[in-house]
Amino acid sequence: MQVGIDMGLASGGPATLDIEELLATRLLVQGNSGSGKSHLLRRLLEQSAQWVQQVIIDPEGDFVTLSERFGHVVVDGERTEAELVGIANRIRQHRVSCVLTLEGLDIEQQMRAAAAFLNGMFDADREYWYPVLVVVDEAQMFAPSVGGDVSEDARKASLGAMTNLMCRGRKRGLAGVIATQRLAKLAKNVAAEASNFLMGRTFLDIDMARAADLLGMDRRQAEMFRDLKRGNFVALGPALSRRPLPIQIGAVETSARSSSPKLMPLPDSPQDVEDLIFTPDPQEFQRPLVRRAPPAPRPTTDILAELSRSTPAASPIQAAEPRVAQPELSAEDREERLAAVLAEILDDPGSGFRTDAVLYQEFLVRLRMRRVPGPPMSLPEFRRRVAISRSGVDAETAASENWSTALSLSASVTDDLQGVFLMLAKAAVCGEPCPSDARIARAYGTHSARRARRLLGYFEEQGSIVVHTDFSGKRIVAFPDFGCQTAPGDANAPDDSDGQEAAE
Numbered sequence: 151m152q153v154g155i156d157m158g159l160a161s162g163g164p165a166t167l168d169i170e171e172l173l174a175t176r177l178l179v180q181g182n183s184g185s186g187k188s189h190l191l192r193r194l195l196e197q198s199a200q201w202v203q204q205v206i207i208d209p210e211g212d213f214v215t216l217s218e219r220f221g222h223v224v225v226d227g228e229r230t231e232a233e234l235v236g237i238a239n240r241i242r243q244h245r246v247s248c249v250l251t252l253e254g255l256d257i258e259q260q261m262r263a264a265a266a267f268l269n270g271m272f273d274a275d276r277e278y279w280y281p282v283l284v285v286v287d288e289a290q291m292f293a294p295s296v297g298g299d300v301s302e303d304a305r306k307a308s309l310g311a312m313t314n315l316m317c318r319g320r321k322r323g324l325a326g327v328i329a330t331q332r333l334a335k336l337a338k339n340v341a342a343e344a345s346n347f348l349m350g351r352t353f354l355d356i357d358m359a360r361a362a363d364l365l366g367m368d369r370r371q372a373e374m375f376r377d378l379k380r381g382n383f384v385a386l387g388p389a390l391s392r393r394p395l396p397i398q399i400g401a402v403e404t405s406a407r408s409s410s411p412k413l414m415p416l417p418d419s420p421q422d423v424e425d426l427i428f429t430p431d432p433q434e435f436q437r438p439l440v441r442r443a444p445p446a447p448r449p450t451t452d453i454l455a456e457l458s459r460s461t462p463a464a465s466p467i468q469a470a471e472p473r474v475a476q477p478e479l480s481a482e483d484r485e486e487r488l489a490a491v492l493a494e495i496l497d498d499p500g501s502g503f504r505t506d507a508v509l510y511q512e513f514l515v516r517l518r519m520r521r522v523p524g525p526p527m528s529l530p531e532f533r534r535r536v537a538i539s540r541s542g543v544d545a546e547t548a549a550s551e552n553w554s555t556a557l558s559l560s561a562s563v564t565d566d567l568q569g570v571f572l573m574l575a576k577a578a579v580c581g582e583p584c585p586s587d588a589r590i591a592r593a594y595g596t597h598s599a600r601r602a603r604r605l606l607g608y609f610e611e612q613g614s615i616v617v618h619t620d621f622s623g624k625r626i627v628a629f630p631d632f633g634c635q636t637a638p639g640d641a642n643a644p645d646d647s648d649g650q651e652a653a654e
């Protein structure tokens with residue numbers, strides 16, 4: 151079936167896009183910020199909504215407005231990866247159009263969520279390989295050409311999923327439509343798989359050169375992209391036009407939630423402007439502080455670990471300091487002092503919300519203040535000790551065989567997750583109620599209950615725990631490796647201040 155949708159105006163009449171051809175040959179849209187890419191994608195989605203199933207990976211939450219008019223299901227990306235894979239599978243099974251909105255997630259979470267969702271669609275059973283248009287706006291975020299600030303595994307996961315979509319998706323019915331501001335920032339193999347192009351206004355030479363290469367134009371011809379107006383694109387490809395064809399994208403029915411800023415006259419300035427600005431509003435003090443996304447912990451921790459390894463004598467500053475003769479301590483005395491300093495730090499009620507790197511720095515300073523001699527503990531060892539100590543395990547449990555199994559299992563989770571893992575394991579070994587979301591969140595150094603649930607989902611995906619509920623809806627976490635499980639606990643219970651769950 152041939153369906154040509156109307157994208158707007160070309161010089162000789164309407165600009166049509168052949169949807170069936172598009173499914174086989176994919177589309178790349180590129181243009182600088184404000185050139186009209188998102189508008190173009192919206193036009194394409196609106197015009198084709200009745201003909202083909204659509205999935206939109208939407209970093210800004212701009213496309214959720216399609217749901218009212220066209221019935222797209224809105225999927226919030228803040229879920230566990232297992233949940234996203236499940237939803238993606240069912241989206242294919244039931245052939246429902248959807249918008250995966252990643253608004254509000256930090257960039258690394260956006261990449262992981264998009265990867266999980268795309269992989270879920272890609273891995274759907276063969277009987278559900280119906281055609282789907284998979285639209286990815288800001289594709290350079292998900293398939294970056296070079297590594298950035300995000301962790302290597304998030305980048306690999308997301309790039310792998312985008313590569314699958316563009317290189318191997320066709321047989322599975324997935325047709326990628328990707329848009330990017332900067333062609334030079336998009337992974338080459340992902341861009342190269344599209345056979346249709348819509349090129350909008352492009353300023354930078356490097357992007358222009360990439361565009362010219364992709365389109366098989368010479369660089370001088372590609373200069374035309376510089377002068378394109380907002381909403382004007384050059385179309386080329388089997389689903390669009392056999393020769394480069396300038397087109398003007400038509401109007402859309404739904405609106406983007408964000409739009410370009412418009413100039414507005416400033417209000418007349420009131421007399422008491424300083425009063426207005428400096429007098430706090432009484433509610434201000436009750437409002438929680440907005441926490442910006444924390445800086446990626448890796449580099450800091452690496453640096454700290456590095457510092458803790460460096461030999462003090464090698465440093466010129468240290469060499470200049472008068473050396474204070476330090477008393478020799480027996481291994482036991484030293485251990486006792488280390489433990490005391492650690493306990494001092496962890497007893498501070500605020501310590502639960504500090505990152506391990508910050509605590510570690512504090513720990514190193516206090517060791518110096520107490521003149522505890524010898525090489526300081528490494529950061530991984532410090533994290534481990536913090537995790538064990540936070541789990542609140544008593545001497546008797548600590549000596550048990552189940553606990554030693556729990557400890558060796560915990561070594562397989564990453565450092566930052568050990569605290570949560572051991573807290574759950576301790577509740578299971580001691581048969582205590584399963585900690586609430588709020589309690590788990592605190593052990594992870596966050597206030598977000600959703601993040602706590604994501605962690606449980608993650609452990610479950612790794613196969614280390616099984617989460618189930620009893621008949622009254624209370625949560626139980628079981629550890630198949632040592633045959634223990636927590637008592638049922640209320641997932642929504644508040645976190646009590648002393649950090650222990652109220653016994654039921």
Ligand SMILES: Nc1ncnc2c1ncn2[C@@H]1O[C@H](COP(=O)(O)OP(=O)(O)OP(=O)(O)O)[C@@H](O)[C@H]1O
Pocket residue numbers: 181182183184185186187188189190331380381382398399400401406408409410
């Ligand atoms: N063809 C068009 N007709 C009318 N308005 C348009 C057209 N194309 C874009 N616009 C308007 O221009 C503004 C910017 O467009 P859009 O958001 O699509 O840009 P973009 O290329 O996606 O930018 P960014 O890369 O920053 O997301 C929007 O307010 C949009 O409504």
Ligand SMILES: [Mg+2]
Pocket residue numbers: 187188189287
């Ligand atoms: Mg946009």
